[in-house]
Amino acid sequence: MEFIIGVDLGTTSTKVVLFDLEGQVHGYANKLYPLYQDIPDMAEEDPEEIFQAVLEGVREVVQKTDAARDTIRAVSFSSAMHSLIALDKDYQPLTRVLTWADNRAEQYATDLKTNGIGQAIYAKTGTPIHPMAPLAKLLWLKAEKPTIYQAAAHYMGIKEYVFYRLLGVNKVDYSIASAMGIFNIFNLDWDEQALAITGLKREQLPTPVAPTDYVTGLKPEYAQFMQLAADVPFVFGASDGTLSNLGVNAIKPGVVAVTIGTSGAVRVVTDKPVIDPKGRTFTYYLDQNMWVVGGPVNNGGVVFRWARDNMFDAEKSTAKLLGMDAYDLLTDIAAKVPAGADGLIFHPYLGGERAPIWDANARGSFFGLTQKHTRAHMLRAVLEGIVYNLYSVTLALEEVVGKPTAIQATGGFARSALWRQMLADVFEQPVTIPDSFESSALGAAVVAMKALGIIDSYEIMEKVIGTTKTYQPEPANYGAYRDLMPIYIRLDRQLKSEYEAIADYQRKHVNKN
Numbered sequence: 001m002e003f004i005i006g007v008d009l010g011t012t013s014t015k016v017v018l019f020d021l022e023g024q025v026h027g028y029a030n031k032l033y034p035l036y037q038d039i040p041d042m043a044e045e046d047p048e049e050i051f052q053a054v055l056e057g058v059r060e061v062v063q064k065t066d067a068a069r070d071t072i073r074a075v076s077f078s079s080a081m082h083s084l085i086a087l088d089k090d091y092q093p094l095t096r097v098l099t100w101a102d103n104r105a106e107q108y109a110t111d112l113k114t115n116g117i118g119q120a121i122y123a124k125t126g127t128p129i130h131p132m133a134p135l136a137k138l139l140w141l142k143a144e145k146p147t148i149y150q151a152a153a154h155y156m157g158i159k160e161y162v163f164y165r166l167l168g169v170n171k172v173d174y175s176i177a178s179a180m181g182i183f184n185i186f187n188l189d190w191d192e193q194a195l196a197i198t199g200l201k202r203e204q205l206p207t208p209v210a211p212t213d214y215v216t217g218l219k220p221e222y223a224q225f226m227q228l229a230a231d232v233p234f235v236f237g238a239s240d241g242t243l244s245n246l247g248v249n250a251i252k253p254g255v256v257a258v259t260i261g262t263s264g265a266v267r268v269v270t271d272k273p274v275i276d277p278k279g280r281t282f283t284y285y286l287d288q289n290m291w292v293v294g295g296p297v298n299n300g301g302v303v304f305r306w307a308r309d310n311m312f313d314a315e316k317s318t319a320k321l322l323g324m325d326a327y328d329l330l331t332d333i334a335a336k337v338p339a340g341a342d343g344l345i346f347h348p349y350l351g352g353e354r355a356p357i358w359d360a361n362a363r364g365s366f367f368g369l370t371q372k373h374t375r376a377h378m379l380r381a382v383l384e385g386i387v388y389n390l391y392s393v394t395l396a397l398e399e400v401v402g403k404p405t406a407i408q409a410t411g412g413f414a415r416s417a418l419w420r421q422m423l424a425d426v427f428e429q430p431v432t433i434p435d436s437f438e439s440s441a442l443g444a445a446v447v448a449m450k451a452l453g454i455i456d457s458y459e460i461m462e463k464v465i466g467t468t469k470t471y472q473p474e475p476a477n478y479g480a481y482r483d484l485m486p487i488y489i490r491l492d493r494q495l496k497s498e499y500e501a502i503a504d505y506q507r508k509h510v511n512k513n
């Protein structure tokens with residue numbers, strides 16, 4: 001039997017999955033690392049920790065399974081988008097990884113929006129103007145970290161860094177490049193205007209290549225450590241979001257992929273870039289004539305993680321004693337509360353928010369608290385709030401690409417039966433979820449199949465997606481959501497004017513160092 005390894009560089013962990021050529025999973029490793037958020041708006045990762053996670057994850061998967069090293073046809077990559085590392089002339093990092101969740105470049109994104117340059121650049125790059133993107137991060141480095149900016153000979157994202165360390169190449173796939181805010185999606189090259197305003201020379205950036213491009217020449221020490229043949233092809237692959245659409249087979253018109261990982265997103269594939277006159281949606285490259293259009297949210301599973309770590313310490317310890325995953329224990333607790341959390345509404349904007357409100361100053365809140373509400377209600381409201389938010393993104397996306405005909409979902413949230421059902425209930429539409437929810441890693445493996453000529457089109461997804469389950473909306477639940485959703489959306493608008501004030505307060509008074 002032959003295998004392909006799919007590696008997904010996520011925000012808080014790297015997943016390594018061993019697939020056979022039919023898409024069946026034969027091995028899995030998940031290596032966690034911290035997201036450093038020491039001060040408000042900061043969200044960094046350590047490139048070395050991620051590199052080690054890749055080495056150890058691949059080694060574990062190869063060792064644990066009976067995959068002899070010569071049966072591995074390729075290693076292919078998926079990666080979180082928008083990451084940026086500045087490096088010196090010897091390719092030594094001068095910064096940690098600035099991630100999509102890092103909002104420190106907020107002012108530079110706002111300036112671009114107000115002076116009109118932003119809209120012009122968005123129309124060519126397809127990346128919404130926002131601190132998430134390297135475009136704004138570069139302007140922030142230039143203005144606020146001049147020593148680093150002056151010393152930086154190279155800039156790259158985390159996937160490019162991993163490739164550079166493993167194979168000594170400096171290339172970026174079109175998909176990751178198209179999420180940087182400085183890449184012209186119409187000629188698949190760096191955008192001159194974006195280079196001019198950031199002051200970058202194209203030599204400072206990796207060479208753009210197709211996701212199906214690959215290289216060989218793994219450095220001997222890493223080949224030995226990961227127990228891989230030195231000539232195994234490393235396929236560049238693409239971004240996690242675009243690959244996730246491929247991995248859940250949401251590639252036909254109208255089929256929407258909803259992801260809740262650390263972040264979240266709602267996406268649909270189109271045959272050409274779609275530019276929203278209001279600048280609210282992204283268009284990222286997946287393949288020739290395949291573009292992924294959608295809205296990203298900051299506040300996906302990371303908000304459940306916050307609730308677990310800050311409100312449920314005792315339950316975390318109990319879960320540990322019982323040998324259970326704390327998330328499972330917590331979703332059991334939330335399941336005991338009725339749909340709608342007895343009228344408690346939670347806005348999940350702990351990390352500011354991108355789609356649908358595009359406001360980095362947005363902050364979270366509970367609304368409707370009474371004496372009746374318990375921590376269990378708050379927990380259920382947290383899970384519901386994350387889904388309400390994604391539903392509002394879907395409504396906004398409808399304006400740009402039309403109504404969804406089917407919904408496929410994926411991401412860490414899919415481990416919870418309660419959360420899966422909640423998605424179908426809030427959306428009031430059947431939701432299909434593959435049993436194997438590592439859809440970005442599967443997408444990466446399928447890109448490798450195309451790269452190696454094993455398949456010639458992505459039509460194969462129908463077969464390799466494996467077993468799926470469809471969740472039907474439950475009438476006993478969706479009545480509550482129908483009533484609460486309009487209140488959630490109205491509140492959103494009413495709170496808007498206060499977000500800036502509270503965010504300003506926090507920037508001035510909370511953890512200033």
Ligand SMILES: Nc1ncnc2c1ncn2[C@@H]1O[C@H](COP(=O)(O)OP(=O)(O)O)[C@@H](O)[C@H]1O
Pocket residue numbers: 009010011012013260261262263300301302303304305325327328331411412413414415416419
């Ligand atoms: N058993 C579980 N039940 C519910 N949610 C879970 C469970 N395990 C993980 N999650 C959610 O999935 C999120 C991680 O998603 P995942 O897609 O694995 O991560 P990444 O964004 O790093 O790729 C966590 O923050 C958590 O909210």
Ligand SMILES: O=C(CO)[C@@H](O)[C@H](O)COP(=O)(O)O
Pocket residue numbers: 009010011012079080081082100132240241261262263264265296297300
């Ligand atoms: O934020 C986005 C895209 O805008 C995400 O697609 C990131 O790329 C991170 O993904 P996860 O780690 O949350 O899965």
